[in-house]
Amino acid sequence: METFNSPESFVMQGKHKIAPPTLTLDDAKKPMLSTDAIYAVEVNGWNRVAVFRRWHGVHALFYSPKDDCTMAVYYTDLPKRVKEIG
Numbered sequence: 001m002e003t004f005n006s007p008e009s010f011v012m013q014g015k016h017k018i019a020p021p022t023l024t025l026d027d028a029k030k031p032m033l034s035t036d037a038i039y040a041v042e043v044n045g046w047n048r049v050a051v052f053r054r055w056h057g058v059h060a061l062f063y064s065p066k067d068d069c070t071m072a073v074y075y076t077d078l079p080k081r082v083k084e085i086g
Contacts, residue, residue: 012069039062041062041064042082049085050071
């Protein structure tokens with residue numbers, strides 16, 4: 001089970017179970033991300049087309065249907081790891 005207790009971005013494969021986040025972020029500090037947009041996301045050498053799912057503590061969760069993986073992007077990594085493409 002992933003506990004989200006570290007301030008870094010990472011990739012989760014398949015059906016990972018996630019625990020409640022141990023790090024939290026005020027809603028006012030969360031960048032606006034649309035569930036209707038398509039994003040290019042780069043995490044740990046993976047470059048994938050993904051959709052934003054939701055916030056989980058300080059991580060934005062993006063889902064890539066191609067690989068059935070979820071990419072958890074730490075909020076300070078968003079500008080360098082995530083680009084909206086459509």
